[in-house]
Amino acid sequence: MVQAEEYFRKALSMNPKYPYYPFLLGRTLINGNINVNEGLELIQKVLGIHPNWWPVYKWKGIALYKMGEYEASLEYLKKSEELVNTFKYDIHQYIRMAEQAIDSESY
Numbered sequence: 001m002v003q004a005e006e007y008f009r010k011a012l013s014m015n016p017k018y019p020y021y022p023f024l025l026g027r028t029l030i031n032g033n034i035n036v037n038e039g040l041e042l043i044q045k046v047l048g049i050h051p052n053w054w055p056v057y058k059w060k061g062i063a064l065y066k067m068g069e070y071e072a073s074l075e076y077l078k079k080s081e082e083l084v085n086t087f088k089y090d091i092h093q094y095i096r097m098a099e100q101a102i103d104s105e106s107y
Contacts, residue, residue, distance in 0.1 A: 005032070
């Protein structure tokens with residue numbers, strides 16, 4: 001993951017206006033638990049550019065889940081699932097985990 005982070009940081013610095021690099025860096029930071037907050041900030045920027053692209057909703061939802069913001073996470077994960085318009089196992093799993101976390105918080 002460290003090599004991926006370095007590569008995407010370099011790519012982003014060389015071409016900061018290309019929206020795919022902040023997405024890749026953000027996804028890497030979130031997925032690897034390297035810096036979830038920074039990853040979320042990058043994903044949020046991409047969401048502003050591509051508001052109907054399902055992967056940004058997925059990764060924002062995953063970041064929020066990892067930050068313990070389960071209700072917000074569930075909202076973004078469900079939006080991702082709606083936009084992708086097909087079954088994605090990983091999205092479905094995070095939706096279930098967020099729902100379980102919300103249910104356990106209410107006890």
